[in-house]
Amino acid sequence: xxxxxxxxxxxxxxxxxxxxxxxxxxxxxxxxxxxxxxxxxxxxxxxxxxxxxxxxxxxxxxxxxxxxxxxxxxxxxxxxxxxxxxxxxxxxxxxxxxxxxxxxxxxxxxxxx
Amino acid sequence: xxxxxxxxxxxxxxxxxxxxxxxxxxxxxxxxxxxxxxxxxxxxxxxxxxxxxxxxxxxxxxxxxxxxxxxxxxxxxxxxxxxxxxxxxxxxxxxxxxxxxxxxxxxxxxxxxxxxxxxxxxxxxxxxxxxxxxxxxxxxxxxxxxxxxxxxxxxxxxxxxxxxxxxxxxxxxxxxxxxxxxxx
Numbered sequence: 001x002x003x004x005x006x007x008x009x010x011x012x013x014x015x016x017x018x019x020x021x022x023x024x025x026x027x028x029x030x031x032x033x034x035x036x037x038x039x040x041x042x043x044x045x046x047x048x049x050x051x052x053x054x055x056x057x058x059x060x061x062x063x064x065x066x067x068x069x070x071x072x073x074x075x076x077x078x079x080x081x082x083x084x085x086x087x088x089x090x091x092x093x094x095x096x097x098x099x100x101x102x103x104x105x106x107x108x109x110x111x112x113x
Numbered sequence: 114x115x116x117x118x119x120x121x122x123x124x125x126x127x128x129x130x131x132x133x134x135x136x137x138x139x140x141x142x143x144x145x146x147x148x149x150x151x152x153x154x155x156x157x158x159x160x161x162x163x164x165x166x167x168x169x170x171x172x173x174x175x176x177x178x179x180x181x182x183x184x185x186x187x188x189x190x191x192x193x194x195x196x197x198x199x200x201x202x203x204x205x206x207x208x209x210x211x212x213x214x215x216x217x218x219x220x221x222x223x224x225x226x227x228x229x230x231x232x233x234x235x236x237x238x239x240x241x242x243x244x245x246x247x248x249x250x251x252x253x254x255x256x257x258x259x260x261x262x263x264x265x266x267x268x269x270x271x272x273x274x275x276x277x278x279x280x281x282x283x284x285x286x287x288x289x290x291x292x293x294x295x296x297x
Binding site: 006008009010012014015016017018027028030031032034035036038039040042 | 131137148162227234253
Protein backbone atom coordinates (compact mmCIF):
# COMPACT_ATOMS: atom_id res chain seq x y z
CA UNK A 1 0.00 0.00 0.00
CA UNK A 2 1.26 3.51 -0.84
CA UNK A 3 2.13 5.71 2.13
CA UNK A 4 0.81 9.29 2.04
CA UNK A 5 2.21 12.53 3.29
CA UNK A 6 -0.09 15.45 3.95
CA UNK A 7 1.59 17.54 1.25
CA UNK A 8 0.70 14.97 -1.43
CA UNK A 9 -2.11 16.08 -3.69
CA UNK A 10 -5.12 13.86 -4.12
CA UNK A 11 -5.17 12.47 -7.65
CA UNK A 12 -8.37 13.85 -9.14
CA UNK A 13 -7.33 13.19 -12.74
CA UNK A 14 -10.13 10.61 -13.18
CA UNK A 15 -12.73 13.31 -12.68
CA UNK A 16 -10.83 16.06 -14.51
CA UNK A 17 -12.91 17.21 -17.49
CA UNK A 18 -9.69 18.19 -19.28
CA UNK A 19 -8.54 14.54 -19.43
CA UNK A 20 -10.40 14.37 -22.75
CA UNK A 21 -9.17 17.51 -24.58
CA UNK A 22 -11.50 17.07 -27.55
CA UNK A 23 -14.60 16.87 -25.38
CA UNK A 24 -13.32 19.72 -23.20
CA UNK A 25 -12.85 21.99 -26.22
CA UNK A 26 -16.35 21.16 -27.42
CA UNK A 27 -17.72 22.17 -24.02
CA UNK A 28 -15.79 25.44 -24.05
CA UNK A 29 -16.90 26.29 -27.59
CA UNK A 30 -20.53 25.38 -26.89
CA UNK A 31 -20.50 27.54 -23.74
CA UNK A 32 -18.96 30.50 -25.58
CA UNK A 33 -21.45 30.21 -28.45
CA UNK A 34 -24.44 30.01 -26.11
CA UNK A 35 -23.13 32.86 -23.92
CA UNK A 36 -22.61 35.10 -26.96
CA UNK A 37 -26.07 34.29 -28.32
CA UNK A 38 -27.72 34.92 -24.95
CA UNK A 39 -25.82 38.18 -24.50
CA UNK A 40 -26.77 39.43 -27.98
CA UNK A 41 -30.42 38.54 -27.39
CA UNK A 42 -30.19 40.34 -24.04
CA UNK A 43 -28.63 43.40 -25.70
CA UNK A 44 -31.48 43.52 -28.26
CA UNK A 45 -34.09 43.37 -25.51
CA UNK A 46 -32.20 46.06 -23.59
CA UNK A 47 -32.14 48.29 -26.70
CA UNK A 48 -35.88 47.78 -27.13
CA UNK A 49 -36.48 48.68 -23.50
CA UNK A 50 -34.21 51.70 -23.81
CA UNK A 51 -36.22 52.95 -26.81
CA UNK A 52 -39.54 52.09 -25.20
CA UNK A 53 -39.42 54.98 -22.73
CA UNK A 54 -38.71 57.83 -25.21
CA UNK A 55 -41.23 56.31 -27.63
CA UNK A 56 -43.88 56.29 -24.91
CA UNK A 57 -42.99 59.89 -24.00
CA UNK A 58 -43.41 61.04 -27.61
CA UNK A 59 -46.71 59.16 -27.91
CA UNK A 60 -47.98 60.67 -24.66
CA UNK A 61 -46.94 64.19 -25.80
CA UNK A 62 -48.72 63.74 -29.13
CA UNK A 63 -51.84 62.49 -27.35
CA UNK A 64 -51.75 65.51 -25.02
CA UNK A 65 -51.30 67.99 -27.87
CA UNK A 66 -54.16 66.38 -29.81
CA UNK A 67 -56.40 66.39 -26.75
CA UNK A 68 -55.61 70.05 -25.99
CA UNK A 69 -56.36 70.95 -29.62
CA UNK A 70 -59.72 69.19 -29.58
CA UNK A 71 -60.68 70.67 -26.18
CA UNK A 72 -59.66 74.17 -27.28
CA UNK A 73 -61.72 73.86 -30.44
CA UNK A 74 -64.71 72.68 -28.43
CA UNK A 75 -64.40 75.67 -26.03
CA UNK A 76 -64.16 78.09 -28.93
CA UNK A 77 -67.26 76.54 -30.51
CA UNK A 78 -69.13 76.83 -27.23
CA UNK A 79 -68.07 80.47 -26.80
CA UNK A 80 -69.02 81.37 -30.36
CA UNK A 81 -72.37 79.68 -30.00
CA UNK A 82 -72.94 81.27 -26.58
CA UNK A 83 -72.91 84.86 -27.82
CA UNK A 84 -75.77 84.26 -30.25
CA UNK A 85 -77.70 81.60 -28.38
CA UNK A 86 -81.15 82.75 -27.07
CA UNK A 87 -81.02 80.54 -23.97
CA UNK A 88 -77.53 81.77 -23.15
CA UNK A 89 -78.42 85.43 -23.52
CA UNK A 90 -81.59 85.12 -21.46
CA UNK A 91 -79.94 83.04 -18.72
CA UNK A 92 -77.13 85.52 -18.41
CA UNK A 93 -79.63 88.40 -18.20
CA UNK A 94 -81.62 86.55 -15.51
CA UNK A 95 -78.64 85.52 -13.40
CA UNK A 96 -76.38 88.57 -13.56
CA UNK A 97 -78.91 91.23 -14.41
CA UNK A 98 -76.59 92.33 -17.18
CA UNK A 99 -78.72 93.68 -19.96
CA UNK A 100 -77.86 92.25 -23.39
CA UNK A 101 -76.87 94.52 -26.20
CA UNK A 102 -79.44 95.58 -28.74
CA UNK A 103 -77.71 93.53 -31.40
CA UNK A 104 -77.95 90.42 -29.21
CA UNK A 105 -81.62 91.10 -28.52
CA UNK A 106 -82.34 91.48 -32.20
CA UNK A 107 -80.40 88.31 -32.93
CA UNK A 108 -82.35 86.39 -30.32
CA UNK A 109 -85.59 87.75 -31.75
CA UNK A 110 -84.62 86.40 -35.14
CA UNK A 111 -83.45 89.50 -36.96
CA UNK A 112 -80.71 89.08 -39.56
CA UNK A 113 -77.42 90.80 -38.99
CA UNK B 114 -4.14 26.74 -15.86
CA UNK B 115 -4.83 28.89 -18.91
CA UNK B 116 -2.21 31.62 -19.42
CA UNK B 117 -3.51 35.01 -18.36
CA UNK B 118 -2.89 37.82 -20.87
CA UNK B 119 -5.44 40.31 -19.64
CA UNK B 120 -6.39 41.16 -16.08
CA UNK B 121 -9.89 40.14 -15.09
CA UNK B 122 -10.98 43.81 -15.14
CA UNK B 123 -9.83 44.13 -18.77
CA UNK B 124 -11.52 40.86 -19.70
CA UNK B 125 -14.79 41.91 -18.10
CA UNK B 126 -14.62 45.27 -19.92
CA UNK B 127 -14.05 43.46 -23.23
CA UNK B 128 -16.96 41.10 -22.54
CA UNK B 129 -19.14 44.14 -21.84
CA UNK B 130 -18.13 45.49 -25.27
CA UNK B 131 -19.23 42.14 -26.74
CA UNK B 132 -15.81 40.93 -27.97
CA UNK B 133 -16.11 37.20 -28.79
CA UNK B 134 -12.44 36.47 -27.96
CA UNK B 135 -12.92 37.82 -24.47
CA UNK B 136 -15.84 35.42 -23.99
CA UNK B 137 -13.61 32.56 -25.13
CA UNK B 138 -10.77 33.54 -22.79
CA UNK B 139 -13.00 34.02 -19.77
CA UNK B 140 -14.73 30.66 -20.35
CA UNK B 141 -11.39 28.84 -20.79
CA UNK B 142 -10.07 30.42 -17.61
CA UNK B 143 -13.09 29.72 -15.44
CA UNK B 144 -15.01 26.72 -16.74
CA UNK B 145 -13.05 24.14 -14.79
CA UNK B 146 -13.24 26.14 -11.54
CA UNK B 147 -17.00 26.36 -12.09
CA UNK B 148 -17.08 22.61 -12.72
CA UNK B 149 -15.13 21.96 -9.51
CA UNK B 150 -17.55 23.97 -7.38
CA UNK B 151 -20.56 22.35 -9.04
CA UNK B 152 -18.97 18.95 -8.45
CA UNK B 153 -18.46 19.80 -4.78
CA UNK B 154 -22.23 20.29 -4.48
CA UNK B 155 -23.50 17.59 -6.85
CA UNK B 156 -20.81 14.87 -6.75
CA UNK B 157 -21.76 13.75 -10.25
CA UNK B 158 -19.29 14.88 -12.93
CA UNK B 159 -21.75 14.95 -15.84
CA UNK B 160 -24.26 17.02 -13.85
CA UNK B 161 -21.42 19.29 -12.71
CA UNK B 162 -20.36 19.87 -16.33
CA UNK B 163 -23.88 20.92 -17.30
CA UNK B 164 -24.25 23.20 -14.30
CA UNK B 165 -20.82 24.79 -14.83
CA UNK B 166 -21.67 25.64 -18.44
CA UNK B 167 -25.09 27.05 -17.56
CA UNK B 168 -23.66 29.08 -14.66
CA UNK B 169 -21.01 30.65 -16.89
CA UNK B 170 -23.63 31.51 -19.50
CA UNK B 171 -25.82 33.11 -16.82
CA UNK B 172 -22.83 35.01 -15.40
CA UNK B 173 -21.82 36.38 -18.80
CA UNK B 174 -25.42 37.34 -19.53
CA UNK B 175 -25.69 39.29 -16.26
CA UNK B 176 -22.14 40.65 -16.21
CA UNK B 177 -23.47 44.24 -16.28
CA UNK B 178 -24.71 43.70 -12.72
CA UNK B 179 -21.21 42.89 -11.44
CA UNK B 180 -20.17 45.95 -9.43
CA UNK B 181 -16.46 45.19 -9.06
CA UNK B 182 -14.81 43.30 -11.91
CA UNK B 183 -12.04 42.11 -9.56
CA UNK B 184 -14.70 40.08 -7.73
CA UNK B 185 -15.65 38.17 -10.89
CA UNK B 186 -14.30 34.87 -9.64
CA UNK B 187 -16.12 34.78 -6.31
CA UNK B 188 -19.26 36.21 -7.95
CA UNK B 189 -19.16 33.44 -10.57
CA UNK B 190 -18.67 30.73 -7.94
CA UNK B 191 -21.70 32.03 -6.05
CA UNK B 192 -23.76 31.70 -9.21
CA UNK B 193 -22.39 28.17 -9.70
CA UNK B 194 -23.27 27.18 -6.14
CA UNK B 195 -26.78 28.61 -6.52
CA UNK B 196 -27.33 26.81 -9.84
CA UNK B 197 -25.94 23.55 -8.44
CA UNK B 198 -28.26 23.68 -5.43
CA UNK B 199 -31.25 24.31 -7.71
CA UNK B 200 -30.12 21.45 -9.93
CA UNK B 201 -29.83 19.16 -6.92
CA UNK B 202 -33.36 20.04 -5.75
CA UNK B 203 -34.74 19.30 -9.22
CA UNK B 204 -32.68 16.10 -9.40
CA UNK B 205 -34.13 14.88 -6.11
CA UNK B 206 -37.64 15.35 -7.45
CA UNK B 207 -36.70 13.75 -10.78
CA UNK B 208 -34.91 10.78 -9.25
CA UNK B 209 -37.70 9.79 -6.85
CA UNK B 210 -38.47 6.12 -7.48
CA UNK B 211 -35.67 5.79 -10.02
CA UNK B 212 -32.17 4.38 -9.93
CA UNK B 213 -29.44 7.01 -9.96
CA UNK B 214 -28.04 7.23 -13.50
CA UNK B 215 -24.78 5.40 -14.13
CA UNK B 216 -22.33 8.29 -13.92
CA UNK B 217 -19.51 6.70 -15.89
CA UNK B 218 -21.67 5.11 -18.58
CA UNK B 219 -20.26 7.32 -21.35
CA UNK B 220 -16.68 7.07 -20.07
CA UNK B 221 -14.19 5.06 -22.09
CA UNK B 222 -11.57 4.95 -19.31
CA UNK B 223 -9.98 1.61 -18.34
CA UNK B 224 -11.85 -0.42 -15.69
CA UNK B 225 -9.29 0.38 -12.97
CA UNK B 226 -9.70 4.09 -13.58
CA UNK B 227 -13.49 3.74 -13.54
CA UNK B 228 -13.34 1.84 -10.26
CA UNK B 229 -11.08 4.50 -8.73
CA UNK B 230 -13.35 7.24 -10.05
CA UNK B 231 -16.35 5.57 -8.42
CA UNK B 232 -14.49 5.21 -5.10
CA UNK B 233 -13.27 8.79 -5.24
CA UNK B 234 -16.77 10.17 -5.85
CA UNK B 235 -18.08 8.00 -3.03
CA UNK B 236 -15.28 9.16 -0.74
CA UNK B 237 -16.14 12.80 -1.44
CA UNK B 238 -19.41 12.22 0.39
CA UNK B 239 -17.50 12.06 3.69
CA UNK B 240 -16.34 15.69 3.25
CA UNK B 241 -18.22 18.85 4.11
CA UNK B 242 -19.15 21.17 1.20
CA UNK B 243 -16.36 23.67 1.90
CA UNK B 244 -13.79 20.88 2.32
CA UNK B 245 -14.83 19.49 -1.06
CA UNK B 246 -14.50 22.93 -2.71
CA UNK B 247 -11.12 23.61 -1.14
CA UNK B 248 -9.54 20.25 -1.95
CA UNK B 249 -10.87 20.28 -5.53
CA UNK B 250 -9.84 23.88 -6.18
CA UNK B 251 -6.38 23.22 -4.73
CA UNK B 252 -5.57 19.73 -5.97
CA UNK B 253 -7.46 19.68 -9.28
CA UNK B 254 -7.68 23.31 -10.37
CA UNK B 255 -4.32 24.30 -8.89
CA UNK B 256 -5.40 27.40 -7.01
CA UNK B 257 -3.28 28.76 -4.18
CA UNK B 258 -4.63 29.21 -0.65
CA UNK B 259 -4.91 33.02 -0.98
CA UNK B 260 -6.91 32.55 -4.20
CA UNK B 261 -9.20 29.98 -2.56
CA UNK B 262 -9.60 32.13 0.54
CA UNK B 263 -10.64 35.14 -1.54
CA UNK B 264 -13.06 33.20 -3.75
CA UNK B 265 -14.72 31.37 -0.86
CA UNK B 266 -14.64 34.33 1.55
CA UNK B 267 -12.68 32.41 4.19
CA UNK B 268 -9.26 33.02 5.73
CA UNK B 269 -6.06 31.52 4.34
CA UNK B 270 -5.65 29.61 7.60
CA UNK B 271 -9.13 28.09 7.22
CA UNK B 272 -8.34 27.18 3.63
CA UNK B 273 -5.24 25.27 4.78
CA UNK B 274 -7.22 23.65 7.57
CA UNK B 275 -9.98 22.51 5.20
CA UNK B 276 -7.41 21.10 2.77
CA UNK B 277 -5.67 19.19 5.54
CA UNK B 278 -8.93 17.71 6.84
CA UNK B 279 -10.22 16.90 3.36
CA UNK B 280 -7.05 15.07 2.33
CA UNK B 281 -6.97 13.13 5.60
CA UNK B 282 -10.61 12.05 5.31
CA UNK B 283 -10.32 11.16 1.64
CA UNK B 284 -7.22 9.05 2.17
CA UNK B 285 -8.73 7.28 5.14
CA UNK B 286 -11.81 6.47 3.11
CA UNK B 287 -9.92 5.48 -0.03
CA UNK B 288 -7.74 3.12 2.01
CA UNK B 289 -10.79 1.56 3.71
CA UNK B 290 -13.87 2.36 1.62
CA UNK B 291 -16.38 0.35 3.67
CA UNK B 292 -17.38 3.17 6.03
CA UNK B 293 -20.91 4.47 5.76
CA UNK B 294 -21.16 7.61 3.75
CA UNK B 295 -23.93 10.08 3.18
CA UNK B 296 -25.28 9.58 -0.35
CA UNK B 297 -27.15 12.92 -0.12
